[in-house]
Amino acid sequence: MSGAHLAVHGIGKSFRGLRAVSDVAFDVPSGAIHALIGPNGAGKTTCFNMIAGVFAPDSGDIRLDERSIAGLRPDQICAAGIGRTFQIVKPFMGLTVEENVTIGALARTPHVPEARAQARQLLHDLGLGDRRTALAASLTLPDRKRLEVARALATQPRLLLLDEVMAGLRPTETDQMVAFLKALNARTGVTILLIEHVMRAVMALSQHIIVLHHGEKIAEGTPEEVTRDPAVLEVYLGQE
Amino acid sequence: MNAWRRLTDGVGSGPMRALGVLAALLLAAPFLLRILPAGDYWLSILILVLYFSYVGQAWNIMMGFAGQLSLGHALYLGLGGYTAAALYFNLGIGPWLGVFAAIAVAMLAGGLVGYLGFRFSLAGVYFALLTIAFAEFTRILFDHFKWVGGSGGLFLKIEPEGSALNLQGGPLLFYYVILALAAVAFVLCRWLLTSRLGYYWLAIREDPEAAQAAGINVLRYKMLAVVVSAGLTSVGGVWAAFYSKNLYPESAFAVGRSIEVILAPIIGGLGTLFGPIVGSALLVGLGDLFTALAEKLANDYGIKIAGLKQIGYGLALLLIVMFRRDGVWPWLSRRLGLHRRAEDRS
Numbered sequence: 001m002s003g004a005h006l007a008v009h010g011i012g013k014s015f016r017g018l019r020a021v022s023d024v025a026f027d028v029p030s031g032a033i034h035a036l037i038g039p040n041g042a043g044k045t046t047c048f049n050m051i052a053g054v055f056a057p058d059s060g061d062i063r064l065d066e067r068s069i070a071g072l073r074p075d076q077i078c079a080a081g082i083g084r085t086f087q088i089v090k091p092f093m094g095l096t097v098e099e100n101v102t103i104g105a106l107a108r109t110p111h112v113p114e115a116r117a118q119a120r121q122l123l124h125d126l127g128l129g130d131r132r133t134a135l136a137a138s139l140t141l142p143d144r145k146r147l148e149v150a151r152a153l154a155t156q157p158r159l160l161l162l163d164e165v166m167a168g169l170r171p172t173e174t175d176q177m178v179a180f181l182k183a184l185n186a187r188t189g190v191t192i193l194l195i196e197h198v199m200r201a202v203m204a205l206s207q208h209i210i211v212l213h214h215g216e217k218i219a220e221g222t223p224e225e226v227t228r229d230p231a232v233l234e235v236y237l238g239q240e
Numbered sequence: 241m242n243a244w245r246r247l248t249d250g251v252g253s254g255p256m257r258a259l260g261v262l263a264a265l266l267l268a269a270p271f272l273l274r275i276l277p278a279g280d281y282w283l284s285i286l287i288l289v290l291y292f293s294y295v296g297q298a299w300n301i302m303m304g305f306a307g308q309l310s311l312g313h314a315l316y317l318g319l320g321g322y323t324a325a326a327l328y329f330n331l332g333i334g335p336w337l338g339v340f341a342a343i344a345v346a347m348l349a350g351g352l353v354g355y356l357g358f359r360f361s362l363a364g365v366y367f368a369l370l371t372i373a374f375a376e377f378t379r380i381l382f383d384h385f386k387w388v389g390g391s392g393g394l395f396l397k398i399e400p401e402g403s404a405l406n407l408q409g410g411p412l413l414f415y416y417v418i419l420a421l422a423a424v425a426f427v428l429c430r431w432l433l434t435s436r437l438g439y440y441w442l443a444i445r446e447d448p449e450a451a452q453a454a455g456i457n458v459l460r461y462k463m464l465a466v467v468v469s470a471g472l473t474s475v476g477g478v479w480a481a482f483y484s485k486n487l488y489p490e491s492a493f494a495v496g497r498s499i500e501v502i503l504a505p506i507i508g509g510l511g512t513l514f515g516p517i518v519g520s521a522l523l524v525g526l527g528d529l530f531t532a533l534a535e536k537l538a539n540d541y542g543i544k545i546a547g548l549k550q551i552g553y554g555l556a557l558l559l560i561v562m563f564r565r566d567g568v569w570p571w572l573s574r575r576l577g578l579h580r581r582a583e584d585r586s
Contacts, residue, residue, distance in 0.1 A: 075458070086453070092450065103439050106436045115436075152453075155455050
């Protein structure tokens, strides 16, 4: 399994006349880890939702390995090879941890025992092995975030969209998650696009950062370039 | 053998033995009950328990598994009963064949209700209202449907010499048929819950958005839930039509009949396999208890309280729902030490 190449071509989206995202374009090469950052309301999650098929872009195109996926349903996007987590986590509360991840794995195999075995392995890798028979509703927030990642990974994505999976984690937990994602990327070559506010994680993980503000891309580049960019500094720190 | 292992995976030997004993008791029940005074009466009670656990199981697939509330299951009961009864009455086609027509008609109706509801993203109570509406206007349609007797109803002749081949016979025949149906529905539901389909239904029930992100075609699997549930329910309708031998649109498609279907699984425990069975036993038992109590008060003490049965029954339901929010079975299974996981669906 290897990563997929994501190309976003000038996508835009309005909600009742309010432009949430306009003409945003970026590229995530196969196997890369890119981050999408920006202040609240910058349009990061809207971008994610368009890539993940929650809504179709009003304009522009989204391509996964040169195939247009704009306007497909979320389940079709998942089948195409994109796995996602939700900013506000959405575990299947009334089901066990293992059942949650098994459901993700069933996207690639119709055999329940096989899906369960895959789920156990993933839970073990993410440090949730001893919680697998617990109800998802009984998990703490950090564990729920890990469960989200496990369920998304179980669908065997070639592109992983992570929406603030570090938010609310303690520094040591953040480091664990960063190490896990780095190892995963190195082992499987999965492409990762993450939205993140925790700069410690962004800097440690991503080779390339895209900055959104008011629904527009204002900068992109390596972490060093972006942190020196006057436009980015203005957005984050205000004008001098 | 593989299938057997799959069905019994994770079930301890104790519960398996208990199930075996229960099955043996139910098989022998008509003969055991003969020892009791009024054995025929107790058999008729047992028949009701099995009937409500069967249709409760069928409804539970939609609500308990897939999380889609139907308050119009009388539609499928009525369509099933009318289809098989009308085919027999008008064309002489026996119910063992007619039941397949009944299943097909009910599945089509379920598919239509499901498609209209889910395609246009009606959820929760709005979807439930749609299911009621369909049952209601089918009732009105059947009032004017002369081929099935219109509002005057459809009556099946009592054929004393009739054979089981036409589902004609005494309580014993109907007992074993409904016992077989209840057993098949129980095993089928267990099978479904251990399949990909079952996992997908639970995912949709818990969170449709997350389910879709995990690759589940939510519309397709919701449709499957309605169609499977409608088909199973219609078989119960066929059984009921031949058991009671009369059908009126007023009662066949009644809202009250839809409510009867949903009470047992709710009281017993939504989404559980034993919920509909335990709930049904409890409800039929309580109904009978209050009837007997009202009779005793009236006959022995001359106290006549109008509606005592209904009030008592209603209060009992209220108390159960208040104190056993998740239903009686999840609590009971914990009490019996049956649950081996944090949550028990078996």
